[in-house]
Amino acid sequence: MSCTASAATARPYGVKLVCRTWEQPRSSYYAFREGPGPHPRLAPPGIRGPKTGLSDSELLELIRADLAASPFQGEGHRTVWARLRVRDGVKVGRRGVLRLMRENNLLSLSRGRHGNSNLHQGEIITQAPNVMWGTDGARVFNVEDGWGWLFVAVEHSGTSSAWDGTSAKREPGLRPWSLFPKVC
Secondary structure, three states: OOOOEOOOOOOEOOHHHHHHHHOOOHHHHHHHHHOOOOOOOOOOOOOOOOOOOOOHHHHHHHHHHHHHHOOOOOOOHHHHHHHHHHOOOOOOOHHHHHHHHHHOOOOOOOOOOOOOOOOOOOOOOEOOOOOOEEEEEEEEEEOOOEEEEEEEEEEOEOOOOOOOOOOOOOOOOOOHHHHOOOOO
């Protein structure tokens, strides 16, 4: 059909038009045209790109040495690649370092915690009132007024708060909302 000439233009339809009309990929047409049987590859499979002077095992030793000398718990392939290139003068591709680190389980699974653990249980209580305050602000949307800013100030004293924010219950005589007369 692709060699058949059009009655209107006297030109052949072509493979692209015929395959698009029949909703078939052109690769199927060319594979059918080649005939059955295995098709030889043009080049054997292998690692693409420019070759380095180091084998994979030598480069892996350099990567392991770099990770052992690092003061940090886990390193990513970009950091290792940059140190090999700049500090050690090893010309190697970043993706090659990534491949070797991935194959040998040398990539950091997640960034570990450094430093001291949390020293409190999430509870901040001072010995006297008006010693420590916490503030925060957020941009909020109101259906009636549109966008506005909400600022909150909290005093960290004692176990009771003026208004817990979870209900409309307010303690008598305490008005934390009077600190901010209007939401801007």
